Amino acid sequence: MNKLQKNDVTPEHIFYQRRRIIAALGAGAIGASLPKITLADTPNKASLSSLTFKKNNDSTLSLTPENKVIGYNNFYEFGTSKSDPANNAQHLKVDPWTLEITGEVENPFTLNYQQLLTTYPLEERIYRLRCVEAWSMVVPWIGFELARIIEQAKPTSKAKYVVFHTLHDPEQMPGQKDYFLGGGIDYPYVEALRLDEALNPLTLLSVGLYGKTLPPQNGAPIRLVVPWKYGFKSIKSIVKITFSETRPQTTWEKLAPHEYGFYANVNPQVDHPRWSQASERVIGSGGLFSIKRQPTLMFNGYEKEVAHLYKDLDLKVNY
Template sequence: MLIKSYRKNHLTEADVTDEKVFTDRRKILKSMGFIGAGSLLANSASAGFLDFFTGSDEADSQQKAAGKVRPLEFSKAEADGQHLTSEDKVTSYNNFYEFGLSKSDPKANAQGFVTDPWKLEIAGEVDNPITLDLDDLYAIGLEERIYRLRCVEAWSMVIPWIGFSLSELIKKASPNSKAKYVAFETLHDPQQMPGQRNRFFGGGIQYPYVEGLRLDEAMNPLAFMAMGVYGKTLPPQNGAPIRLIVPWKYGFKSIKSIVKISLTEQRPATSWNIAAAHEYGFYANVNPKVDHPRWSQATERRITSGGLGSDRRIRTEMFNGYGEEVASLYTGLDLTKHY
């Protein structure tokens, strides 16, 4: 089990609020929804993960020696606008139109959302189509990463996610030679998701919500499947029980509450491109030089942990600051046309 933040994020514990979340790592799992479910972290590596955070010094030593568990590693933080985002804001300021249009609607309307049991199907151009339940997903092995999240609406956060590399999930299905793209689909359940049964309430999007990546994007080490945040299981408003995180792209690419992943030969349709192709492209890479038709993307409002008026306007970075890891994916591609 590896618990880490990705090396070149330039983010530290001090960049995430609340800092107290990180002051005693042994207490994190005690407050997590993972504990008490027992079977959710059932394999030997996960047992070491639990011991490491819940107080077994002997297990701590053994796991470190075995190289299965190690504490978070952080790089030096940049001074360029890396301000804190509080857990309260991350869990109460959301775009999840299945539960309403206002930022506060998802938290208010998703609390009864059933996320256990859950099935995630991986199919399409694969040699080993599989369906995984929560036990299977947790058994892949969890790590923690601190990522910037940049919304297409020009606001941003810094968030500590818990999960695993998307590539590890895709490998389990053994993509074949025809696989060129990866398509994702959110649960379609109008009984639980009021936005899906009322087109106005759901933002005019066709449901179920769908997204897609090129296969090489999906296999990039930064692409991440999150099952937790701030040391806890994902709350419903943040995409429980499993969502995608693609930190170099605008937030709408990071699809929530995923039930199906399909490997395809042709580029898949994506919800916002279907709804407004002139505003939302397939790639949706963060690009300060390409404005949204209705607002500039050159700067963003970094949501912090302070009170009213404490958020700051900062400069938006190409690929949301992850260019060193992902720019090579787009060599020769005109990102002003392929936005």
Template sequence: MLLIKQAPDIKNSEITDKKFFDRRRQFLQTAATAVATTMVAPGLLVPDTTHAGEKLQNVGKSSYQLDEKLTTYADITSYNNFYEFGTDKRSPAKLAHKMKTRPWTITVEGEIAKPGNYDIDDFIKPHTLEERVYRLRCVEAWSMIIPWVGFPLADVIKRFEPNSRAKYVQFVTLYNPEQMPGQVKGLFGGGLDWPYVEGLRMNEALHPLTIFAVGLYGEVLPNQNGAPIRLVVPWKYGFKSIKSIVKMRFVEEQPPTTWNKAAPREYGFYSNVNPKVDHPRWSQSHERRIGEDNLFSPKRPTPMFNGYADQVASLYAGMDLEKNY
């Protein structure tokens, strides 16, 4: 077993050097432009700023930073739970290019003053983008440190003027089996109920930590990470942070959520990161940090609310977190 040791002289950062990504991307862009300009009349060339990896403009720094080492771009974009593109964590990176993120419409409806359908770019335009470095803790007991680019969900919610009956926000992912092969009914069933749905209580949705993300590492979000727009709720297990959103619905009752429907004993509505409440099939007390821990390093302890207890514990004052898992 000692043979399976990572070569100590090769650091992860050297293998997945961001510069390599940038250089390759630049080369591809130059090549694509060269081909395009020779084949298409110049007047038809429209600048396309919506593809994964394009640099996002005017991204402000925020005070949400962490002292921990960022997970590499390569790991964040190649190890994904996005069952719409298969249950293997490597398959979203291979298959997500099938999803078309433009044109993209977001429907906002329910207990609000301004329901409607919004083009993704119009939806994002009023907001100032900022970088937020957050911990991501998957319910499967692994974690990453991710530099998202996005804006507070609270700012979005205020725009649509929810009324007093809006107690919860429900989110819905795109349903399109042609673009999302994982949504095709499997041979033995047992898969998830599509489309993927998630939800937050209003005070969770309005919390300053909760954001809509549209970027990663200062660039447009890659499809496998939930382009063109996804939720990020850093004190909850990753599956709460629903990807590729097409609908927001403001409702009075607690909305159904996909993993809760699939296995209610294993995945609750709240799903706050909690090292003291185990998943029935594995312990949640420790986690493995992707890319940093090698084959022979022990797991690290998981902090309450994924390290955001100071900011969010008050949301759950008086609630039994064993029961409301």
């Protein structure tokens, strides 16, 4: 049986920040250990709605149980423990919501909450989610290709990158207000893709999972899903998409560039500085401490669909 190690769960700088917080509160040495790897007690208090979508009948992947997908998350705006988002995000207001599309485009526009759910035909995409901490899930995402928004926006010849911005609302997102709870990140969270990556048919804007709208802890009301990249690229609770001529410095690239590169392609040959990426722990139907381990696949198993995007790029340098 393979037990999760410290560095499989929480980045080292956040681990030590959390220790200092607990010590300052007068907790003992036992209380200063890493957060327990448990699911949130009540992971889905928010009211979710059923969605109408085209069902995926082709996938042979075994889905991760829903309670684990909604109860074990990275969303530092609500805390750095895996159970924090499910416990702290339930009062996030997702309606009204505005998604602004702007920048180097001929047709800037905005979408409100209802338009996010109805403007583009929705379909189910069963994708693996692979996180940099070397754990993975299989999730039935519901959404539409990002290419639909790109086509409507009509990028200019200057548009080379697509930049995403998470909601910045410290009153609703406690991790944005508290430096330590939020992992020392300079918010709002920013991610980006090259335009050709954004146009790839696999790149999804998700508004739901398991047949329903997204729970707040999973990035409601709309998030990015890029299945061949590590999970931190799949930014949550998006309020703005900007088309840019220059490549921005993304959130984790800015915080720890030697650990989290811009491309973030899943690559078993490029290790994180503090742990191997050659294999992963699959969170499935068993308990979190009876998790099976399997080899990590290049591009998370989507090599056929995306390898051509990087044919002239050294992926060990451009990690």
